[in-house]
Amino acid sequence: MENNHPVATKKSFSDSKIIERANLLRDNDLYFFFRAIEETEASTVTVKGQKQIMIGSNNYLGLTHHPYVKEAAIKAIEKYGTGCTGSRFLNGNLNIHEELDHKLADYLGHEKAIVFSTGMQANLGALSAICGPKDLMLFDSENHASIIDSSRLAMGTTFKYKHNDMSSLEELLESNVSRFNRVIIVADGVFSMTGDILKLPEVVRLAKKYGAYVYVDDAHGIGVMGPQGRGTMSHFDVVKDVDFNMGTFSKSFASIGGVISGSADAIDYVRHSARSFMFSASMPPAAVATVSACVDVVTRDPSILENLWSNVAFVREGFKELGFYTYGSQTPIIPLYIGDDMKALQMTKFLESKGIFATPVLPPAVPKGEALIRTSYMASHDKKDLARVLEVFGEAKKIFEIPNHLH
Numbered sequence: 534m535e536n537n538h539p540v541a542t543k544k545s546f547s548d549s550k551i552i553e554r555a556n557l558l559r560d561n562d563l564y565f566f567f568r569a570i571e572e573t574e575a576s577t578v579t580v581k582g583q584k585q586i587m588i589g590s591n592n593y594l595g596l597t598h599h600p601y602v603k604e605a606a607i608k609a610i611e612k613y614g615t616g617c618t619g620s621r622f623l624n625g626n627l628n629i630h631e632e633l634d635h636k637l638a639d640y641l642g643h644e645k646a647i648v649f650s651t652g653m654q655a656n657l658g659a660l661s662a663i664c665g666p667k668d669l670m671l672f673d674s675e676n677h678a679s680i681i682d683s684s685r686l687a688m689g690t691t692f693k694y695k696h697n698d699m700s701s702l703e704e705l706l707e708s709n710v711s712r713f714n715r716v717i718i719v720a721d722g723v724f725s726m727t728g729d730i731l732k733l734p735e736v737v738r739l740a741k742k743y744g745a746y747v748y749v750d751d752a753h754g755i756g757v758m759g760p761q762g763r764g765t766m767s768h769f770d771v772v773k774d775v776d777f778n779m780g781t782f783s784k785s786f787a788s789i790g791g792v793i794s795g796s797a798d799a800i801d802y803v804r805h806s807a808r809s810f811m812f813s814a815s816m817p818p819a820a821v822a823t824v825s826a827c828v829d830v831v832t833r834d835p836s837i838l839e840n841l842w843s844n845v846a847f848v849r850e851g852f853k854e855l856g857f858y859t860y861g862s863q864t865p866i867i868p869l870y871i872g873d874d875m876k877a878l879q880m881t882k883f884l885e886s887k888g889i890f891a892t893p894v895l896p897p898a899v900p901k902g903e904a905l906i907r908t909s910y911m912a913s914h915d916k917k918d919l920a921r922v923l924e925v926f927g928e929a930k931k932i933f934e935i936p937n938h939l940h
């Protein structure tokens with residue numbers, strides 16, 4: 534039978550703003566996304582056959598290539614296979630998942646912990662479970678995208694306070710606590726773009742004053758901050774005052790996955806309500822074993838964190854001498870203010886031509902006119918390589934006339 538239905542046209546994606554922008558960058562050879570890494574030894578990588586010093590990674594402890602960590606991952610595959618093919622709630626819960634839950638609870642200093650398949654899922658699942666229809670989430674304006682998305686998913690109300698600004702937070706607490714059932718203050722422990730540290734003792738003080746919960750996303754703090762890398766809560770000695778601590782394994786812990794820790798009843802509530810936990814397959818065995826081995830290494834071998842902080846101090850001083858504005862960073866994330874988007878991209882190209890892999894950060898990830906190059910350092914970086922990085926940045930600063938201060 535003949536088909537007389539008219540053929541409707543589908544709206545294409547090619548004229549969307551984002552694709553227009555990507556094409557413009559590709560046409561000008563300034564597209565630095567999805568770079569394919571052909572080989573990696575953590576602090577150096579090979580891209581298009583060229584060896585580059587990696588200063589754009591979150592592998593702070595450099596443990597992705599540590600022999601003890603690799604061996605643990607290989608053994609886990611031999612024992613449990615490559616995947617769990619189901620959620621922890623049903624068929625995908627291995628004894629090593631539970632062992633890791635306990636190990637991380639001990640390490641972080643909380644009563645209980647549960648591991649998720651990614652950090653993003655940990656935030657989405659936990660925050661949407663915790664923040665119900667009558668609840669309020671107060672979050673820092675520079676929080677990570679996963680927290681922004683969590684606030685969209687949660688049934689409760691969300692208000693933003695100014696970045697790390699405690700009077701802005703207090704104003705919101707004062708005018709809102711009586712209107713809601715639970716109030717949850719949510720903030721990154723170490724902010725992912727600027728590398729600054731949350732004023733956690735102040736947040737804790739305000740939370741106590743107004744009866745609010747504290748939820749810290751410590752993706753960039755776990756493994757790095759505090760004694761033996763136990764995180765930002767340990768760094769400030771306020772573990773017992775933080776109700777929920779979230780961490781990821783996609784940075785210091787050399788793998789993939791996430792964790793939420795807190796009191797036994799709160800974590801039991803999360804594991805029976807967080808949809809991204811219940812309806813998504815569990816962390817693969819090799820990832821579980823990797824994270825467990827990373828915790829062993831960072832707690833037993835002090836030289837790892839000593840190397841990291843010595844490298845960070847070396848580079849931070851170097852950038853200061855060169856006159857870069859580094860946003861007062863006190864962590865392994867050292868952002869360098871560039872200003873103009875085009876300059877940030879051209880400078881990234883220059884760095885690449887000199888064998889340095891760095892990442893530009895452009896609006897909307899940062900405010901307009903505040904493009905930066907986000908650099909980050911590892912325990913495994915070689916001082917000679919870092920000296921070379923500083924030398925090349927020194928040349929670039931002159932060529933691209935990078936300002937010494939934020940405009």
Ligand SMILES: Cc1ncc(COP(=O)(O)O)c(C=O)c1O
Pocket residue numbers: 651652653654656677679721725750752753781782783789790791
């Ligand atoms: C602050 C912060 N929270 C959460 C995440 C998400 O973690 P994951 O990579 O494990 O999904 C990231 C990763 O970029 C992050 O930087």
